[in-house]
Amino acid sequence: MKTQSVVEDYVKVIYSHTEWQPEPITPSVLAARLGLAASSVTEMVKKLAAQGLATHVKYGAVTLTAQGTELALRMLRRHRLIETWLVEQYAYRWDEVHDEAEVLEHALSDRLLDAIDEQLGFPSRDPHGDPIPARDGTITRPVGVLLRDASEGSTGRVVRISDRDPLLLRHLEAEGITLDTDLTVIGRAPFGGGFLVRLGAHAGDATSAATGATPADLDLGDQALESIWIAAA
Amino acid sequence: MKTQSVVEDYVKVIYSHTEWQPEPITPSVLAARLGLAASSVTEMVKKLAAQGLATHVKYGAVTLTAQGTELALRMLRRHRLIETWLVEQYAYRWDEVHDEAEVLEHALSDRLLDAIDEQLGFPSRDPHGDPIPARDGTITRPVGVLLRDASEGSTGRVVRISDRDPLLLRHLEAEGITLDTDLTVIGRAPFGGGFLVRLGAHAGDATSAATGATPADLDLGDQALESIWIAAA
DNA sequence: GCTAAGATTTCGGTGTGCCGAAAACTGGTC
DNA sequence: GACCAGTTTTCGGCACACCGAAATCTTAGC
Numbered sequence: 402m403k404t405q406s407v408v409e410d411y412v413k414v415i416y417s418h419t420e421w422q423p424e425p426i427t428p429s430v431l432a433a434r435l436g437l438a439a440s441s442v443t444e445m446v447k448k449l450a451a452q453g454l455a456t457h458v459k460y461g462a463v464t465l466t467a468q469g470t471e472l473a474l475r476m477l478r479r480h481r482l483i484e485t486w487l488v489e490q491y492a493y494r495w496d497e498v499h500d501e502a503e504v505l506e507h508a509l510s511d512r513l514l515d516a517i518d519e520q521l522g523f524p525s526r527d528p529h530g531d532p533i534p535a536r537d538g539t540i541t542r543p544v545g546v547l548l549r550d551a552s553e554g555s556t557g558r559v560v561r562i563s564d565r566d567p568l569l570l571r572h573l574e575a576e577g578i579t580l581d582t583d584l585t586v587i588g589r590a591p592f593g594g595g596f597l598v599r600l601g602a603h604a605g606d607a608t609s610a611a612t613g614a615t616p617a618d619l620d621l622g623d624q625a626l627e628s629i630w631i632a633a634a
Numbered sequence: 635m636k637t638q639s640v641v642e643d644y645v646k647v648i649y650s651h652t653e654w655q656p657e658p659i660t661p662s663v664l665a666a667r668l669g670l671a672a673s674s675v676t677e678m679v680k681k682l683a684a685q686g687l688a689t690h691v692k693y694g695a696v697t698l699t700a701q702g703t704e705l706a707l708r709m710l711r712r713h714r715l716i717e718t719w720l721v722e723q724y725a726y727r728w729d730e731v732h733d734e735a736e737v738l739e740h741a742l743s744d745r746l747l748d749a750i751d752e753q754l755g756f757p758s759r760d761p762h763g764d765p766i767p768a769r770d771g772t773i774t775r776p777v778g779v780l781l782r783d784a785s786e787g788s789t790g791r792v793v794r795i796s797d798r799d800p801l802l803l804r805h806l807e808a809e810g811i812t813l814d815t816d817l818t819v820i821g822r823a824p825f826g827g828g829f830l831v832r833l834g835a836h837a838g839d840a841t842s843a844a845t846g847a848t849p850a851d852l853d854l855g856d857q858a859l860e861s862i863w864i865a866a867a
Numbered sequence: 868g869c870t871a872a873g874a875t876t877t878c879g880g881t882g883t884g885c886c887g888a889a890a891a892c893t894g895g896t897c
Numbered sequence: 898g899a900c901c902a903g904t905t906t907t908c909g910g911c912a913c914a915c916c917g918a919a920a921t922c923t924t925a926g927c
Contacts (some may be wrong), residue, residue, distance in 0.1 A: 407884070428905060441885050443906055448884095460892055460905055492751040499742050508741035510734050516724040640914070662874060674915050676876055681914095693875055693922055 406507035407478050410435065411445055412454055415465055416473030421563075425462040471538055477515060479506040481527035486517050488528045495528040495574070496567035529570075530534040530561030530580050530630070545632035548598070548625065553588030557631030570626055576619055583634050587618055595620035639740035643668065644678055645687055648698055649706030654796075658695040691858050704771055711767040712739040712747060714760035718752050721761045728761040728807070729800035762803075762811050763863070765792030778865035781831070781858065786821030790864030802857055809852055816867050820851055828853035 414434045418426040446463055449455040454469035465473060468585070483502040487493040493501070507519075515536075518524075526532050526543070534540040545560040559582045560572065577600055587597035597618045600621040621629075647667045651659040659667075679696055682688040688704035698706060716735040719793040720726040727736070742750075748769075751757075759765050759776070767773040778793040792815045795806065806812070810833055820830035830851045854862075 429903090435883090438886055439905065440887075440907080447882075487746070491746060491753075501746060504741050504743075508737050510737075513720070513724060513734060520724075660874080661876090670914090671916055672875065673877080673917075678914075680876095 407445070408449065408452070408454070409440075411449060411471065412465065412473045413476040413480070414464055415455065416470060416477065426465050427462050433462060435606045441593060443608065474534040474538045474540060476506060477540075478510065478536070481533040482514060482518055482521070482524070482530055482612050483509070483628065484529075485521055485524050485533070489521055494571075494600060495564075495579075496570035498528065499555065499567065505552070529564040530559070531564070543630070545630035547597075547627065548621070548629040548631055549587070550629060551586045551631055554587055556584050556585045556634065558634040559629060560632045561630040563628040564619065565628065566624065569628060573629075578619075578629070584631070586631075590620075596626055597621075640678070641682065641685070642689070642705065642740060644675075644682060645698065645702050645706045646709045646713070648696055649703060649710065650686065658697050659725065660695055664696060670861065676851065707767040707773060709739060709772045711769070712742065714764055714766040715751055715754070715757070716742070717760045717762075718754055718757050718766070722754055727804075728797075728812075729803035730768060731761065732797060737792060744789075761813065762797040763792070764797070776863070776865065780860065780864035781819070781829075781862040781864055783855070784819045784862060784864055786819055789818045789867065790791070791816050791867040792862060793865045794863035796861040798861065806858065806862075811852075811862070817864065819864075823853075829859055830854075 411431070413494060414431060414617075415426050418424075418430065418434070419584060428442050428446065429439055431446075432439045435442065446455060446457050449463075450457050450467065453466055454472060456464050456466060469632055480502050483505050484495075485500040487498045518536075524533060525541070530543060532540050532542060543560045545557075551557065557577060559580055562570065562580065564570065578584070583601055585599040585601065587599055589596050599618050644664070647664060648653050648659050651657075651663065651667070661675050661679065662672055664679075665672045668675065679688060679690050682696075682702065683690050686699055687705060689697050689699060713735050714799065716738050717728075717731040720731045720734060721728060749796045751769075757766060758774070763776060765775060778790075792811060792813055795803065795811075795813065797803065811817070816834055818832040818834065820832055822829050830853055832851050
């Protein structure tokens with residue numbers, strides 16, 4: 402019961418892997434995410450299983466038990482509340498909060514966390530649009546589609562941006578794309594061109610949107626397409 | 635460079651021991667304060683010495699080097715700022731902050747700590763009256779005498795109360811004694827009576843103060859006499 | 868100065884989480 | 898159905914901070 406925080410990290414990563422895609426995580430991916438050797442992960446996963454937090458088919462994937470999921474959601478709640486708090490109260494930018502939250506999520510007491518939750522007015526999502534699990538472990542996934550899968554000509558509002566890469570976050574912010582930004586999907590430019598979006602829900606008329614780019618259109622890279630979720634405004 | 639926090643705890647305790655009394659700390663006292671076996675302390679102290687944080691005369695006392703003192707003051711600054719912050723921002727009571735601060739002092743980044751410092755208006759003392767070291771390691775000790783050593787009939791203002799024992803803090807608060815409380819020292823009642831103080835700087839006249847107790851006088855225990863510092867109001 | 872009580876250090880050992888190398892297993896290919 | 902590449906597990910080992918027991922040192926009392 403001493404260095405609990407290692408267990409918390411494993412569980413959090415295992416859970417996170419399935420949050421936006423269905424496949425359960427394999428030991429090698431887990432090792433890569435944690436920055437550890439595969440052999441270390443095998444050992445630790447055995448301990449997680451012994452504690453009833455995970456199940457592990459030999460030579461196969463790692464899955465959380467109900468108890469493990471509960472712990473993961475507690476940690477996710479902590480992480481996302483802390484990120485939100487840093488942005489709201491201490492003027493952190495959304496690309497700067499992750500590392501600090503990574504440490505603090507293991508250190509704050511439940512009491513302090515609840516006080517912070519109240520101070521923030523019980524927010525339901527963090528600065529990247531990720532849902533903050535409720536105290537009872539409830540989590541409501543925001544509806545939305547990956548920008549890559551959005552249909553041409555459609556408009557939508559940004560509801561989530563993956564926090565995986567801080568540099569992408571800074572780039573997008575510089576381009577004017579943050580949470581709740583309205584945008585219109587122009588689509589892929591012909592002859593292998595980039596993927597274009599226009600800021601604003603009503604920018605340009607349908608004809609120009611179907612016809613081509615204007616100087617105001619943004620050419621987003623593949624990484625952005627895989628990171629931005631939009632939903633009907 | 636991983637579990638730095640153990641080193642930080644040792645250094646903090648070593649420093650704290652000399653903050654309000656001159657004697658350097660011995661390994662056994664250090665072990666008691668940390669709740670560890672003496673043998674563990676011997677080992678760790680050797681490592682502190684190897685890192686240039688402490689000097690250790692064999693079979694004798696442990697002292698901090700300039701570098702060790704610097705680290706201790708950084709930790710003390712963290713601890714006391716966090717305590718102040720918990721009280722001011724999150725409605726903790728002064729007897730509840732210690733354990734939370736004990737954990738957080740190892741987890742907050744310098745950046746966040748500075749932001750908190752600013753939010754609090756760069757306070758110079760914590761909720762118990764302990765001075766908060768400045769960013770550059772400067773610390774200004776509040777002037778004052780231990781209540782035990784205060785002369786009879788004198789009046790003063792409470793400038794510090796040791797945070798060693800939360801129960802004492804709660805008791806004193808219930809009796810009406812907190813930081814900046816003015817009080818008059820009546821003195822020790824005759825025939826082995828308790829040590830009496832009166833709330834307020836002007837309560838009663840000199841005669842009654844010299845003569846004896848009134849119902850409003852407080853009879854403080856020995857622990858309180860060793861824990862409360864007063865200075866001219 | 869001697870001794871004994873008490874403090875301190877030394878010594879062997881523990882648990883945790885990590886590693887690299889080697890062995891064992893998987894799934895796909897021919 | 899045998900092989901092979903890649904993954905996973907096993908194995909021996911390491912660093913860290915801790916422990917109790919035994920050895921060593923200090924110091925107070927006489």
